[in-house]
Amino acid sequence: MKNNLSNIKKAIKYLNNNECVGIPTETVYGLAANAYSDKGTLKIFKLKKRPKKNPLIVHYYNLNDLKKDCLISLKFLKLYKKFCPGPISFVLKLKRNSRISNNVTNNKKNIAVRFPRHQLTRRLLKVLKYPLAAPSANLSRKISPVSKKDVVDEFGKKIKFILDGGRSKIGVESTIVSLINKPKILRLGGIERNKINKFLINKNKKKYKIKNIVVPGQGKIHYSPEIPIRLNIKNPKKYEAFMLIKKRKISKKNFFYLSKKKNLKEAAKNLYKTLRIIKKNKFKSIAVEKIPDIGFGETINDRLIRASK
Ligand code: AMP
Ligand code: MG
Numbered sequence: 001m002k003n004n005l006s007n008i009k010k011a012i013k014y015l016n017n018n019e020c021v022g023i024p025t026e027t028v029y030g031l032a033a034n035a036y037s038d039k040g041t042l043k044i045f046k047l048k049k050r051p052k053k054n055p056l057i058v059h060y061y062n063l064n065d066l067k068k069d070c071l072i073s074l075k076f077l078k079l080y081k082k083f084c085p086g087p088i089s090f091v092l093k094l095k096r097n098s099r100i101s102n103n104v105t106n107n108k109k110n111i112a113v114r115f116p117r118h119q120l121t122r123r124l125l126k127v128l129k130y131p132l133a134a135p136s137a138n139l140s141r142k143i144s145p146v147s148k149k150d151v152v153d154e155f156g157k158k159i160k161f162i163l164d165g166g167r168s169k170i171g172v173e174s175t176i177v178s179l180i181n182k183p184k185i186l187r188l189g190g191i192e193r194n195k196i197n198k199f200l201i202n203k204n205k206k207k208y209k210i211k212n213i214v215v216p217g218q219g220k221i222h223y224s225p226e227i228p229i230r231l232n233i234k235n236p237k238k239y240e241a242f243m244l245i246k247k248r249k250i251s252k253k254n255f256f257y258l259s260k261k262k263n264l265k266e267a268a269k270n271l272y273k274t275l276r277i278i279k280k281n282k283f284k285s286i287a288v289e290k291i292p293d294i295g296f297g298e299t300i301n302d303r304l305i306r307a308s309k
Contacts, residue, residue, distance in 0.1 A: 024165025028144040030134030061125035069098035087190025091178040171269035229308035236287035264296035
């Protein structure tokens with residue numbers, strides 16, 4: 001606890017100086033900067049090598065803080081009460097007098113926001129005088145980090161400070177819901193589609209297809225381990241890493257279990273970690289067992305399809 005307090009103080013010091021800081025969230029680790037600062041937010045794009053047209057998600061402590069920058073609707077409030085703090089992001093309209101840096105939104109009038117649940121980051125957000133712009137703490141298009149060590153793997157000493165909050169509990173990015181015009185799921189993630197649909201009047205019944213997605217940054221290539229991936233495989237080749245979701249009678253050295261009991265939530269949590277391990281072990285190819293396209297399986301398949309491009 002004491003240690004946490006001094007680490008939070010360190011993080012505040014760096015953030016106040018317009019530096020980027022690694023922060024833990026329940027989804028993945030973020031690379032955070034003062035969302036009101038042009039200088040701080042610019043550093044995020046530079047460090048990540050992220051195209052400027054790919055807008056950032058801004059992290060708030062609570063509704064009161066959000067209201068300073070964004071316009072909210074009843075539909076938003078309903079979702080907020082049900083799911084926040086938690087692994088869901090919303091695209092909302094910016095207020096005219098909002099102080100959000102134009103770097104964050106790529107000069108647009110809409111903004112993606114989120115209320116992370118991780119206690120350490122909540123404590124940080126509570127004391128800061130500004131919200132945090134924080135995309136995942138990885139180089140653009142690469143695998144998202146789920147621990148402090150992963151962030152170090154990505155950036156080495158280029159980041160001045162990382163707040164260590166242990167392993168991310170959800171392990172995949174937030175679900176993004178746009179509340180501009182008709183509510184729409186823009187990216188699958190840490191909350192299953194069905195759970196969100198129950199709360200939306202215009203049900204998002206359509207199956208999510210990559211080609212329908214027009215948001216910046218949700219390109220076809222993403223989350224890439226830079227190793228070829230083959231999906232829906234029953235029997236892998238000998239030299240391939242094989243990712244599975246159910247225990248087999250005979251396991252081999254190249255088998256990597258995302259889950260042993262077909263638990264899709266557990267499998268999602270282990271996805272990025274496992275991809276990183278496979279990469280470290282220098283496999284030249286990855287085969288993946290068929291993953292049911294339901295609940296968290298949909299999120300896993302979305303990421304794997306992009307990773308395989
Ligand atoms: P991440 O890299 O996980 O922080 O995710 C950021 C993603 O949020 C972007 O790639 C976009 O898909 C989405 N996003 C951020 N801001 C907006 C916005 N104003 N409108 C639509 N999507 C957005
Ligand atoms: Mg990302």
